[in-house]
Amino acid sequence: MTDSWIKVADEGAVADGGLLAVYPCGLGLLLVKAGGTVYAVANRCAHMACPLEAGACDGFVITCPCHDWRFDVRTGAFVEAPEISIPTYPVRVAGGEVFVEL
Amino acid sequence: MAHEARSAALRELFAPLVGALGYKFTPDQELADFLLEQEAVLEETKGAPYCPCQVRTHRREHDMTIVCPCIPYHRAHFDAMRRCWCGLFVHRDVTDPGDLPQIAASELGIEG
Amino acid sequence: MNDPVFVYALSTCPWCRKAKQYFEENDVVFEAVDVDLLADDESDRLADEAFTLSGSRAYPVVKIGAEVIVGYAPERYAQLLGIAT
Ligand code: SF4
Ligand code: FES
Numbered sequence: 001m002t003d004s005w006i007k008v009a010d011e012g013a014v015a016d017g018g019l020l021a022v023y024p025c026g027l028g029l030l031l032v033k034a035g036g037t038v039y040a041v042a043n044r045c046a047h048m049a050c051p052l053e054a055g056a057c058d059g060f061v062i063t064c065p066c067h068d069w070r071f072d073v074r075t076g077a078f079v080e081a082p083e084i085s086i087p088t089y090p091v092r093v094a095g096g097e098v099f100v101e102l
Numbered sequence: 103m104a105h106e107a108r109s110a111a112l113r114e115l116f117a118p119l120v121g122a123l124g125y126k127f128t129p130d131q132e133l134a135d136f137l138l139e140q141e142a143v144l145e146e147t148k149g150a151p152y153c154p155c156q157v158r159t160h161r162r163e164h165d166m167t168i169v170c171p172c173i174p175y176h177r178a179h180f181d182a183m184r185r186c187w188c189g190l191f192v193h194r195d196v197t198d199p200g201d202l203p204q205i206a207a208s209e210l211g212i213e214g
Numbered sequence: 215m216n217d218p219v220f221v222y223a224l225s226t227c228p229w230c231r232k233a234k235q236y237f238e239e240n241d242v243v244f245e246a247v248d249v250d251l252l253a254d255d256e257s258d259r260l261a262d263e264a265f266t267l268s269g270s271r272a273y274p275v276v277k278i279g280a281e282v283i284v285g286y287a288p289e290r291y292a293q294l295l296g297i298a299t
Binding site for chain 3: 158159160189203205
């Protein structure tokens with residue numbers, strides 16, 4: 001793995017359907033485990049920048065706790081209008097650890 | 103304006119969102135200032151920058167669809183009028199918002 | 215005396231103000247209520263009443279006689295009230 005992959009968590013720290021806020025290099029990211037896969041998205045809503053970590057996850061969709069905007073964690077797309085999205089980051093799980101590419 | 107700073111902040115937050123949706127702030131500056139101030143007051147008193155021109159029902163599923171910018175939840179209706187209901191936003195190619203009337207969704211055969 | 219006119223309005227809505235202003239300027243007798251300024255229960259009751267009439271949560275909702283108009287539509291108001299434009 002190259003230097004741009006940063007360890008952000010132990011795999012066991014994210015339960016399926018769960019959310020975990022991590023801060024690699026001071027960047028606010030959110031790990032989401034859905035369908036057995038870990039995804040990483042910006043922990044910042046596209047609407048008014050609320051942290052998404054207090055939101056709810058249902059399948060591949062997270063709902064912002066502030067005004068219920070919904071995002072697909074696989075693409076970052078706002079479900080109601082995919083022209084709007086939150087950034088997503090590549091994730092690798094190796095040796096029981098979660099790495100994110102910044 | 104009492105809520106000038108927050109109005110300006112809302113403007114900054116909303117501009118890229120509505121831009122991605124093909125809209126822009128109305129060139130009617132007076133209308134925009136008035137509406138943004140109402141939203142800043144609603145945010146302060148009711149907890150979110152709700153639409154100044156749509157009624158809250160106190161049911162979350164509904165009320166969250168009228169938080170500004172509500173365009174994604176009313177797209178067919180607003181696209182047909184080339185403006186949002188309040189007129190805070192107009193289609194990107196609109197130069198004279200005065201030409202754009204409010205038309206009820208039902209009159210356009212659209213689910214409100 | 216014109217047909218009874220009732221305006222369901224919001225205090226925050228510029229188009230509601232314009233509707234009321236239109237009726238004032240044209241000497242139309244009308245009643246209006248700012249639904250958002252009522253206590254929650256009463257506000258919900260009026261909002262549901264307006265919704266039943268109009269199918270709309272977008273304001274103003276204007277009732278002229280038996281007709282219901284959603285939005286600021288001075289030509290429609292004039293037509294229904296027989297005001298020359
Ligand atoms: S109608 Fe316009 S001003 Fe009102 S919430 Fe929707 S986008 Fe905002
Ligand atoms: S800040 Fe996330 S929905 Fe408004």
